[in-house]
Amino acid sequence: MKCEYCQQQVAPDWNLVAFLMNSPQQLKSLCDHCLSRFQMISSATCFGCGRLNDGLCYDCMRWQRQGQPLLQNNALYEYNMMMKWYFQNYKVKGGYHLRQVFSEIFTAHIKSRLADKASCLVPIPVSKATLKQRGFNQVQGLLKNNLVFKDWLMCKRENKVTQSSLDRSQRMQGVSPFQLNASQEAVVNQHIVLIDDIYTTGRTLYWAADVFYSYGATSVTSITLAR
Structure with a gap:
């Protein structure tokens, strides 16, 4: 091969x-x-987003000024040229078999980051149109079967604009595509850990966090494969 x-x-x-x-x-x-050629993040990172940075980065300071509790995102790899190639072939071109490159190490990393074993893992969902076209949710594809997670989030619309097709300004000015896919009683006082493939601007993850905070979640943090 x-x-x-x-x-x-x-x-x-x-x-x-x-x-x-x-x-x-x-x-x-x-x-x-x-x-x-995939570079694991091993040096100092921003507390808010996981970017290589000594201290809180400018983007996270901006989220704080907007009143957002920081996600304390933890990323495993840098988003370098090799990782860009990977997502182009796994996510865009639909190479589902490529999930195996990271599924084991990413699942182990997620488990190691769960200080609170009662935390509820919630993968970022894709729209029905994306699921039909691609055939899989790329975030769930990165998770091994022994990792328990909740489908507590769903897309409001059939079609969801892909963030990779937008520039930063367009991403930040968009409208949240998410809504709760669970009862409020299930979410109240829970510690939610969002799982996504890439943290770019943080817009997608903060939209998701807003949903859970609005229904009474105690905290919302995130873990991503790349930053």
Whole structure:
């Protein structure tokens, strides 16, 4: 099998236990060299959004001035050129098999970040039109089956404008596409942890947070694969 990025041959990753149990071999979509081009965030980051920054960044100061409780977003990887390629092929072109590149490490990261085990994990949803066209929710695709989450958020409209198609000004001036998909009693006093693929401007995540705060959630934080 060839690496989908560099087209070099990918060496099989043999697992003795899986071999002895006659389990199907999981083929790697990317070679080790290309995998190494994804940069994990390991140095100081902004407390509000997870961007590489020494202290609170300008964007988060602006959210604070608007009266928004900061999301304390925690991101696992930098949004570099390799990550841009990944999302173009996974999310835009619908390469569902590419979820396996990050599903295990991202799920483990989410579990490690849950200080409160009673926290409710809520993935950001996609519209019905996007689900029909793409065939999957890219956020849920990044989560392993052993991670319990709540479908407490839904899109108000059949079609939801994709944030990647808008510039910053257009994103910030948009209208929230989300509404609650649960009873208010279920949300009151809960600690909500939003899960998304990318934190760009934070607009999508803050829209989602607003929904939960309006129904009585105690806190809303977020975890994303990339920032």
